[in-house]
Amino acid sequence: MxxxxxxxxxxxxxxxxxxxxxxxxxxxxxxxxxxxxxxxxxxxxxxxxxxxxxxxxxxxxxxxxxxxxxxxxxxxxxxxxxxxxxxxxxxxxxxxxxxxxxxxxxxxxxxxxxxxxxxxxxxxxxxxxxxxxxxxxxxxxxxxxxxxxxxxxxxxxPQFPNIPGLDEFRGTTMHSARWDWSYNLEGKRIAVIGNGCSAAQIVPEIVKAASKLTVYQRTANWIVPRGDAPIPSFKRALYKYVPPIRWRSRADLMDIRESSYAAICDHHSRLAEMWMDLSKGLMKAQLPDKPELWDKLTPNYPVGCKRAIITDDYFPVFNQEHVSLETRPISKITEKGIEVDGKESDCDLIVLATGFRxxxxxxxxxxxxxxxxxxxxxxxxxxxxxxxxxxxxxxxxxxxxxxxxxxxxxxxxxxxxxxxxxxxxxxxxxxxxxxxxxxxxxxxxxxxxxxxxxxxxxxxxxxxxxxxxxxxxxxxxxxxxxxxxxxxxxxxxxxxxxxxxxxxxxxxxxxxxxxxxxxxIPRVVEETYISYTMLGLGIASILAVGAGWALRSSGRLRVR
Missing domain, CATH: 3.50.50.60 (FAD/NAD(P)-binding domain)
Structure with missing residues (x-):
């Protein structure tokens, strides 16, 4: 030592x-x-x-x-x-x-x-x-x-599924939480076991390289739009140099998230019904020509019972010809692939998107x-x-x-x-x-x-x-x-x-x-505590300081 x-x-x-x-x-x-x-x-x-x-x-x-x-x-x-x-x-x-x-x-x-x-x-x-x-x-x-x-x-x-034969598969198996980036996905036949949050993020990415992709779904999930977008540089600059704007934005986001609690705790609430209608509408809009999948992708439980998935690009994956959804239970995993109802489907890679313990x-x-x-x-x-x-x-x-x-x-x-x-x-x-x-x-x-x-x-x-x-x-x-x-x-x-x-x-x-x-122990109050009046006064004071600095600078320039 x-x-x-x-x-x-x-x-x-x-x-x-x-x-x-x-x-x-x-x-x-x-x-x-x-x-x-x-x-x-x-x-x-x-x-x-x-x-x-x-x-x-x-x-x-x-x-x-x-x-x-x-x-x-x-x-x-x-x-x-x-x-x-x-x-x-x-x-x-x-x-x-x-x-x-x-x-x-x-x-x-x-x-x-x-x-x-x-x-x-x-x-x-x-x-x-x-x-x-x-x-x-x-x-x-x-x-x-x-x-x-x-x-x-x-x-x-990581939680590994209890499926017979999992250790007998001769291809590659990887859990979502232990991803191997050295593995080349190009042209591979890929099976994804699980369809929760991790799978909903993985599938739209790996489908671009796979020659065949099968998603094995045990139960469907409620999926709501994500609405992701880049944050433009001018907005980032405002957040950085005018902190009250950032604080106000964060408070608004917290207010919205807190108000959504009713949707995930009370399935009789109007908000829960709105979320479920939104999910069904998104599915049908993104899979207009796949009515045979609508029932399979619609949960038989209320929103909130399982974690809702927030994504814009999971449903559209199933419009592609080389993608299939399997909802029947897996019988076993073989040396070459996955068996369902006595029929074996060969694959090169099995992705275990099966969550955690x-x-x-x-x-x-x-x-x-x-x-x-x-x-x-x-x-x-x-x-x-x-x-x-x-x-x-x-x-x-x-x-x-x-x-x-x-x-x-x-x-x-x-x-x-x-x-x-x-x-x-x-x-x-x-x-x-x-x-x-x-x-x-x-x-x-x-x-x-x-x-x-x-x-x-x-x-x-x-x-x-x-x-x-x-x-x-x-x-x-x-x-x-x-x-x-x-x-x-x-x-x-x-x-x-x-x-x-x-x-x-x-x-x-x-x-x-x-x-x-x-x-x-004083808590940090982050819900709406910065009123728009305060925000306006904060911005006004910053502008006033900036204007004063500019005037002083211009005055110095004139003296010179």
């Missing part, structure tokens, strides 16, 4: 993951807690999380670009209304560079396990080094910390909490957490994008920022005790956690997410909705505006110094 490496085996805070959540938490630790004694473990070779892992053709975001950035680091330079993967990754890399996060990240380092030590009141996180970046620490080591933060998210471990939060990391309780025991009936952040029997632990915090209508970054601030408020108390030479453990009360989740599930069970006619990645095998939040972003943010210490069991010799009153 290199000299001085001993001190690198201990930190105040360990963050797992250097994606949007992990970076946000790190920045908040620096800005809000003045804490730099933390380590970020990242299994990949760079920051970006899911936007580094998913590099398939056509990969992009289904949230408007000006909503898909941190509120404190808004990007004026998005080139399109909906950002592509490369542009999002560039943005995240730029954020990591600006806030000097690279010094805290240990890349190519995967977390194997994390165990709470009841005696030391510390987390012991065991990692395996898969690259040379951390060679000075050895191939594996354990790091001790006062607080542990999971920022691994829900969309990071979403209900197994933090998989495959082995987490062990107080009294030796494993996460598999704690979550035997499905993942659950207090406010989606803190977990029973896991002291001094917080997670971002955890159970019941996913959205179907708005930007997840809006949720992540609220979670990050809340976690940093918990961390602040633990660090305060540490600095005083004392210890403090914070664990959610079981009765509070159960009360919160009972109310949450009661509301979710009346939503479209619970509709019996569809399967989705929002639910576990028992049908419990483990992934989605039950309300709007604003409702969630307001819930996290305060840390109520009565929600928690506080122990250790530093517990007596925690204030009895709840802790206020």
């Amino acid at each position: 290199a000299a001085g490496a001993d001190r690198q085996q201990e930190a105040a805070v360990v963050i797992i993951g250097a994606g949007i959540s992990g970076m946000c938490t790190a920045i908040d630790l620096i800005k809000r807690n003045n804490c730099r004694n933390f380590v970020i473990f990242e299994k990949s070779g760079g920051p970006g999380g899911t936007w580094r892992d998913n590099i398939y053709p056509g990969c992009c975001c289904d949230v408007w670009s000006h909503l898909y950035s941190y509120s404190f680091e808004q990007n004026s330079d998005w080139t399109r209304e909906y950002p592509g993967q490369e542009e999002i990754l560039d943005y995240l890399i730029g954020v990591a560079q600006k806030y000097e996060l690279y010094r805290y990240i240990r890349f190519n380092t995967s977390v194997e396990s994390a165990q709470w030590d009841d005696a030391e009141k510390k987390w012991k996180t065991a990692v395996k080094v898969t690259g040379s970046h951390d060679a000075e620490f050895g191939e594996s080591y354990t790091l001790t910390s006062d607080f542990l933060v999971s920022a691994v998210g829900q969309l990071n471990v 979403t209900v197994e939060f933090m998989h495959p990391i082995r987490i062990t909490g107080s009294a030796g309780r494993s996460i598999s025991d704690i979550w035997a009936k499905g993942g659950r957490a207090l406010y989606g952040i803190t977990v029973e029997s896991l002291p001094n632990f917080g997670m971002l994008y955890g159970p019941n915090t996913n959205l179907g209508h708005n930007s997840i970054i809006l949720m992540i920022e609220a979670q990050s601030k809340y976690i940093c408020a918990l961390v602040a108390e633990v660090l305060r005790a540490r600095q005083a030479g004392k210890s403090l453990t914070i664990t959610p009360k079981k009765e509070k956690l159960e009360e919160y989740n009972d109310e949450l599930q009661k509301k979710l069970n009346t939503s479209t997410f619970a509709h019996p006619s569809c399967r989705s990645w929002y639910k576990n095998e028992e049908g419990v909705i483990t992934n989605n939040w039950s309300g709007t972003v604003i409702e969630y943010q307001k819930m996290l505006e305060r840390v109520r210490w009565t929600d928690y069991e506080l122990s250790g010799n530093g517990a007596d110094e925690v204030p009895e009153t709840s802790l206020k």
